[in-house]
Amino acid sequence: MTIALERRSLLRAAGALVLGFAVPLPAPRHAAAQANPPVRPPMTGGAGTLTAYLAIAPDGAITLYSPTTEMGQGTWTGHVAIVADELGADPGRIAVENPHPAAPYRRDVGAGPAMGSGGSWGVRYWYQPLREAAARARVALVGVAAERLGVPAAELRAEDHHVVHAASGRRLAFGDLAAAAAQRPLPESAALRPAAELKLIGRGLPRIDIPAKTHGGTIYSIDLKLPGMVYAYARVSPVFRAELDRFDAASAKAVPGVLDVVAIPGGAAVVATSMWAAMRGGRALDIAWKPTPHDTTTSADITAAMKDGLAQPQGAVSRNDGDVDAALRAASRVVEADYEVPFLSHTPLEPWNINVRIDGDRLEIWAPTQNQDRLLNRVVRETGWDREKIRLHTMLQGGGFGRRLYEDIPSAAVIVARAVGRPVKMFWTREDEIGQGWGRPAQMARLRAALDAQGKVTGLWVRTAGTSMNRDFNNFQGDLDASSVQTLNDTRYRTGAYRVDYVRRQAPVPSMPWRSVGATQNGFFMESFLDEVAQAAGKDPVALRRELLAHDPRALRVVNTAAEKAGWGTPLPAGRARGFAFVESYGSLCAQVAEVSMENGRPRVHRVVVALDCGSQVLPDGVRSQVEGGVIQGISTAMGEKLEIAEGRVQNANFDGYHVLRTDEAPTLIETHVIESGERMGGVGEPPVPPITPALANAVSALVGRRIRKLPIADALG
Structure with a gap:
């Protein structure tokens, strides 16, 4: 098969100027593998295929079949470090590919086995299986060598x-042993190397995807070009969930390069010889959609519905410890506040796109997906294709953040490819991605705390209200969406009586997981409110949290580390304030301190100090990178991100209106302090996001003298 790849010559030329600052890898196979991985069947059974995850070629080159999607978070580098350490391999001779979905690559964390990447499971879930696979492969290689050397x-x-063989100085290369080792039954188990022998795990390895990205060699899904490919621009309704009424194909076909217009679910695809022609034809297309019940819906309507949810006499209860009502009645003081967060876009830099090719009854898909099995299941369900005759190639992604978990265009792309009889690249524009991409849910919360005469918290009631993300994303039909009470339901704080409940108020805006899911909303609610409670009780915010966590040494260590490293309680320059927050999510505990000032009426974040207990870490530099990225994304959402809804559609569907954090708005310094607690390994990609928003909001509240209860902060400040 021949695949032509479009290159970005300007980026490649620029990359040549900065390569001198990159850490070189021992061999260039990484760059080639990242550019366009030749995805193979998961278990070829051929020479050198030792396990479902590892194949060794005669020249010693190792292919690692990673079950996770690389979205720029560095998971593949972590997997290389795990395998290289346990196998005794040169990491520079390991290339990584995503295999086609199969049993060895599926994980089951409660929703059934599936191949996919989310929930910060990329390293922590696969750490043990990959080490064990590498250890078994090592035993097989050693067994063959023992026979050949007679020792x-x-x-x-x-x-x-x-x-x-150290005693005789004899050595046998992996490549010379692999074919014979692959013919042997692998041992049922193998002892893992002791920690003292590990050279990479917990220490470091240069990111394997950076060199190709630096010199422009990385090929994303949107770059892929197949022989004979045509381009299909998906013209979808700007109003959420609207169905196609009609279109006039002639209006688009008048544009040079347009070949056809094909009806797809929710709209039509304009097919052309180039992306530009497809976009021009799409804009020229005379198309209409059927009216919906929410054609006039606005952001204010969504807020009103959530407020109504907060006022309901009953909610779906997820936790109920003690008698909260009695605690509130007996309280010397009750503190109450309402909080709100808006719908958010994932805003990956690479808009949605997919590539498909049909050859008889065979279907090939090249997709930037986080959820391989879910994508295939939907294609089979909606097109009737025999799953055994589909081959999925997982492409590198220009951003994920949960957006690639959904599968809203693959079936449409297959419909178009069937109709035109040629390979198809279907794509959305930026306006579609922000305007129609499924977002993080809007949500509100009402919190009530009971304080006794000494200012001790004796009861806490938290109610959340808003869209059920799981109803949209997973067709959940129950009353209690666990994502809407995430982190609230399993908080480590002890507040005496404690109740958490939820009232569903479904909005027409479709929603799905967004980086750290419900922890982003609920972390903001709880940690902002605790500052209000501390103020009412006349206590320092960190002191209050220490009081509520006095029973939990692990959590206290995280809180104390962040406070001490940030100099909590020490003087600051005039015009600056600190804000604190602590949130546990995805198996990790994270506390953050934001040091903030106000410049021209907007917050300026100078310094963020992060204490993270993720149990243990594989690549310290990778952990720091994820922390820094999470902090920046959290600041971005806190400062200015929101979807503005009017007339049933998004009004700010590009970066001129949807404000993501700019470089000059980023913190001057982000300090990361990782605590090696020895606890079970936790996630890293998502836990740094939730604490920064309340930490920033608490600092701003201290500066302006009023509470920030609604995001983004730019709106709250007026």
């Missing part, structure tokens, strides 16, 4: 891509 296996070591 006991116990006298051999696997290191530096060889099996070595």
Whole structure:
């Protein structure tokens, strides 16, 4: 198969200027693998295929079949470090590919086995399976070497891509042993290397995807070009959930380069010889959609519905410890506040796109997906294709953040490819991505705290109200959406009596997981409110949290580390304030302190100090990168991001109206302090996001003298 790849010559030329600052890798295979991975069947059974995850070629090149999608978070580098350490391999000779979905690549964290990447599971879930697979492969290689060298296996070591007999100085290369090892039954289990022998895990390895990205060699899904490919611009309704009424194909076909117009669910696809022609034809297309019940819906309507939810006498209860009503009645003081967050876009820099090719009864899909099985299941369900005759190639992604978990265009792309009889690249524009891409739910919360005469919290009631993300994303039909009470339901705080409930108020805006899911909303609600409680009780905000966590040494260590490293309580320059927050999510505990001032009526974040307990870490630099990215994304959502809804549609569907954080608005300094607690490994990609928003809001509240209860902060400040 021949695939032509479009290159960005300007980026490549610019990359040549900065390569001198990159850490070089021992071999260039990483760059080639990242550019366009030749996805293979998961278990070929061929020479050198030792496990479902590892194949070793005669020249010693290792292919690691990673079950996770690389979205720029560095998961593949972590997997290389795990395998290289346990196998005794040279990491520079390991290339990574995503396999086609199969049993070994599926994980089950409660919703059934599926191949997909989300929930910050990329390293923590696969750490043990990959180490065990590498250890079993190592035992097989050593076994073959022992026979060839005529020595006991116990006298051999696997290191530096060889099996070595130290006593005689003899060495056998992995590539020379792999074919024979692949013919042997693997041991049921193998002892893992002791920590003292690990050279990469917990220490470091340069990111394997950076060199190709630096010199412009990385090929994303939107770059892929297949022989004979045509381009299909998906013209979808600007009003949420509207169905196609009619279109006049002639209006688009008048544009040079337009070949056809094909009806698809929710709209029509304009097919052309180039992306530009497809977009021009799409804009020229005379198309109409059927009216919907929410054609006049506005952001204010959505807010009013959530407020109504807060006022309901009953909610779906997720936790009810003690008698909250009695605690509130007996309180010397009750603190109450309402909070609100808007719908948010994922805003990946690469808009939605997918590539498909049909060859008889065979279907090939090249997709930037986070959820391989879900994508295939939908294609089979909506097109009737035999799943055994579909091959999925997972492409590198220009941003994910949960957006690639959904599968809203693959079936449409197959419909178009069937209609035109040619390979198709279907794509959305930026306006479609922000205007029709499924967002993080809007949500409100009402919190009530009971304080006794000494200012001690004796009861806390939290109610949330808003869209059920799982109803949209997973067709959940119950009354209690767990994502809407995430982190609230399993908080480590002890507040005496404690109740959490939820009232669903479904908006027409479709919603789905967004980085850290419900923890972003609920972390803001709880941690902002605790500052209000501290003020009412006459206590320092950190002191109050220490009081509520006095029973939990692990959580206290995280809180204390962040406070101490940030100099909590020490003097600051005039015009600056600190804000604190602590949120647990995805198996990790994270506390943050934001140091903030006001410049021209807007917050300016000078310094963020982060304490993160993720149990243990594989790549410290990767952890720092994820923390820094999470902090910046959290600041972005706190400062100015929101979807503005009017007439049943998004009004600010590009970066001129949807304000993501600019470079000059980023913090001057982000300090990351990782606590190696030895607890079970937690996630890293999502836990740094939730605490920064309340930490920033608490600092701003201290500066302006009023509470920030509604995001984005730019709106709250007026």
